[in-house]
Amino acid sequence: MGGGRTVEGAAIYRRVNGQYVRQVPYKNQPKEKSFRDKVKEAKTKNEIWALVTGKYGTKGVMRSTLMKSDLELYKRVVTTLDELEEQYPFMKGFVKGIRSRVTAVASMDLTDDSDGAYLKLNTSVWAADNARLHSMDPNERGYHPPHTSPESIIAHEFGHAIQHYITIRKKAEAERTGIMAEYEFWQKLQAGTVLDDVENKALRSLDMDANTARGGISGYAQSPDDKYHDTNTSPQYESFSEALADVYANGNNASRESKAYVQALIAEAERYGG
Numbered sequence: 001m002g003g004g005r006t007v008e009g010a011a012i013y014r015r016v017n018g019q020y021v022r023q024v025p026y027k028n029q030p031k032e033k034s035f036r037d038k039v040k041e042a043k044t045k046n047e048i049w050a051l052v053t054g055k056y057g058t059k060g061v062m063r064s065t066l067m068k069s070d071l072e073l074y075k076r077v078v079t080t081l082d083e084l085e086e087q088y089p090f091m092k093g094f095v096k097g098i099r100s101r102v103t104a105v106a107s108m109d110l111t112d113d114s115d116g117a118y119l120k121l122n123t124s125v126w127a128a129d130n131a132r133l134h135s136m137d138p139n140e141r142g143y144h145p146p147h148t149s150p151e152s153i154i155a156h157e158f159g160h161a162i163q164h165y166i167t168i169r170k171k172a173e174a175e176r177t178g179i180m181a182e183y184e185f186w187q188k189l190q191a192g193t194v195l196d197d198v199e200n201k202a203l204r205s206l207d208m209d210a211n212t213a214r215g216g217i218s219g220y221a222q223s224p225d226d227k228y229h230d231t232n233t234s235p236q237y238e239s240f241s242e243a244l245a246d247v248y249a250n251g252n253n254a255s256r257e258s259k260a261y262v263q264a265l266i267a268e269a270e271r272y273g274g
């Protein structure tokens with residue numbers, strides 16, 4: 001910002017204790033605090049509860065998920081979700097809230113009306129800042145992208161939300177254009193993803209085959225362990241999410257494979273607008 005002349009608003013005086021005090025012009029008033037600032041400052045679970053229900057509504061959030069989670073970790077979850085919505089603005093409003101699950105670490109599941117998705121947390125894992133959140137399996141180097149953290153788990157799940165978003169939009173488009181005749185296409189849509197064509201775009205830009213490219217993202221992207229992923233989904237379902245987690249955690253230092261996958265995914269999502 002350069003210097004230059006400052007044009008001041010008309011001075012306004014207010015009487016305080018018998019004295020006239022100059023009021024700060026409106027434009028110089030501190031900006032209203034952002035959701036993330038308020039989350040950062042919250043001291044209790046009740047304060048966080050008020051903030052998240054203010055954002056998602058009480059239907060979207062389970063109070064038990066919050067009450068059973070570690071407060072600081074829960075704050076990191078909602079903050080990361082908010083940041084990701086800012087980074088990928090077409091996703092604004094798509095994630096409808098935060099709920100509980102009992103297996104794995106976290107997931108991103110479609111809402112019953114397929115109008116959006118819920119982030120689900122396994123509250124026994126999110127009850128404490130435990131090692132499982134920092135690396136799902138510390139003995140397997142490279143199984144997840146480097147610098148895995150609770151935040152990158154949320155970024156991974158957000159990657160699934162973007163895939164759900166594309167799937168839903170594709171389905172709506174197919175219904176409009178009448179391509180829905182193919183039963184298999186419906187099946188794939190219901191399984192969560194139809195992204196072969198998007199992956200192929202990334203592979204062309206990388207000049208690689210799928211197995212090599214997925215291996216460059218992470219071990220989990222290349223061969224997802226059936227313990228952790230839904231075997232009904234297509235193989236690249238985890239690859240795109242691992243790529244998004246890599247880009248979230250490492251920015252420009254993410255692998256070129258991850259960057260190419262995320263770029264292709266975002267280009268596809270942006271076709272459908274906001």
Ligand SMILES: [Zn+2]
Pocket residue numbers: 156160229237238241
């Ligand atoms: Zn996943």
